[in-house]
Amino acid sequence: MTIREVAKHAGVSVATVSAVINDNKYVSDELKHKVLQAIKELNYRPNRWAKSLATGKGYTIAYIVPDITNPIFSRITKGIQGVANEKNYSVILCSTNFDSPTRRRYVDWILEMRVDGVVFTGRHGRESLTEITRLQDAAIPVVTALAPSDVTDMDRVLLDDRESSRLAVRFLKESQCQRIAFVGVRQSTTSKERYRGYSDEIADYCPEQVAYGEDFTWDDGYQAAQQLTKNGALFDGVFAASDIMALGVIACLKEHGRDVPEDVQIMGFDNTYAQWSGQGFASMSIPAFEIGVKAAQMLFDRISEIEIPGMQELFMASLAVPRVRPSLNPNLNLNLKE
Amino acid sequence: MTIREVAKHAGVSVATVSAVINDNKYVSDELKHKVLQAIKELNYRPNRWAKSLATGKGYTIAYIVPDITNPIFSRITKGIQGVANEKNYSVILCSTNFDSPTRRRYVDWILEMRVDGVVFTGRHGRESLTEITRLQDAAIPVVTALAPSDVTDMDRVLLDDRESSRLAVRFLKESQCQRIAFVGVRQSTTSKERYRGYSDEIADYCPEQVAYGEDFTWDDGYQAAQQLTKNGALFDGVFAASDIMALGVIACLKEHGRDVPEDVQIMGFDNTYAQWSGQGFASMSIPAFEIGVKAAQMLFDRISEIEIPGMQELFMASLAVPRVRPSLNPNLNLNLKE
DNA sequence: GGACTGCAGCTAACCGGTTAGCCAGGAAAT
């Protein structure tokens, strides 16, 4: 079913049909009606490929993400998706599994698909930077989301991990914790920032006590807690760089006979589990959906406007207090709904 | 940068360049070399749109999913993604947020994008069936994944919720539970199947005790448990239709002073939280990644082979015992790694 | 030597849209 068949059926020219479809030229009501009629009768749908080829616009953006399985990232995806669809763009998903060759292949691909823009999420090592540069060299707009880096002239939306972490630690302080420890991930930029916030906030308050794992996992949290206790550290509060690590920490502490939250209070980060785990620990909620929305909006700004200086947007995480017995403490429950 | 420029640069015809790129015709080594040289020098990349227009193949599949944020669905996505990429297909993501109009718009869209195939996940109500039919009418292959329905002549991959649930309940029985209750979701087909398994297994064992919520949420789990206790039901085991509901149940029971797992043993389903929550409850692990892989494979089978009868694939969930203290019980820990 | 065969490589049409530029015919101006 092509536009020419529709034209023939309606007794008009292809230009007229095209004008009706795109509503970008005046067409008399009579012809317009005929054309619409013909389209309906033939159940015609314009061919996206032909349109893209002719106009040079693909109405597609790509989202490059290390792991779609990560709840934070899938919420970002949702945000991007929403904005894109509103503008009639489709989003193609590129989940790289933290693998550089895969990431490289995706970029090759994006290049030949003539995608209109890319949102990029993930660790921002040297090689990711190369990929981003390749995209930009091909004049494809890129916005990074949650991908901290030193490159400042890039459109990006970030989370203020440092400041958010100060809020987290401040909450522990306000909850009567005297000695607060930090559990993080050695090589992670994100974890480093969260440590910074911890360090800032703890400075004139108590000595630093820190333990690291290699990755944001339950096991690494468990092991880090093991280290802390093994070193005979005294603490009544732990700030962990992620919820899943916090759960590892809690498991370890309980094994050592320390009650949570009675003996030790725990603070997580990202609020992926805290709210639901029933372990009574607080966390920092990352506005991931909003971050996705913002990133997509910035991307579309870039796509339409030609030259705007490197935009930047900073989000804060918000405190999520553990769910409590709804009946006993109804007022605390108000804004904790997912 | 077009194929014609490359041809000119290399001093050959466009047909030759095309043949080299697609490696589908014999070309002398000399010319092949010249062409590859030219491609490299000009940094040429074939245009996907033109290719698709000419060949009628888009190398794209779509994944329609109610909510990408659901961990099970995002794992399915990952599986699909992997298979598709291997075959040089891209996958465009359509997260409908359980909204029919949105779903409808996606299908319109898929139709005009001439996508090669669709994987469909989600509740399988009447309207989703309409959408699927629309796709099939346009000769677009569809495979449903985790979308139970009465339509049997459709390619689909399913989870055997009933049989898996029997395994779940059997585990509770083997753990010395005498009276096992079920907590489910009233309108859900999935929940209904899980109830069936429960019912099968409990038949000659103990009386049925059942409570329902309206959705798979923490609150609904909590409320259902409330009901159970209010009705004065006696139970020492609860099988919940999902982990998040199980967590709601646990919270409620603890408020009533019942210890988990000492007084009451809990069984979840989907293993999204059980493993990590530290609440010591078991769950049934859904092989979501594998389901995604299988669905994609079936879709590609359909795309290449013209006529194969309605294929069907049934997966089972597997028992995931709660994580225990690694040091104390190392052997149980073996196959529980994520 | 001429006819025939095989095949590397070329030309040009085609996929299905968009759109610059042209044309026809009615209205307004002279």
Place this chain on the structure above:
DNA sequence: ATTTCCTGGCTAACCGGTTAGCTGCAGTCC
């Protein structure tokens, strides 16, 4: 009455690939 202007609608070229079918040359056979 003629010229000019305006504009709705049309024709045809173009986007950048693929590919059917042709060309011309070298080798083979009678």
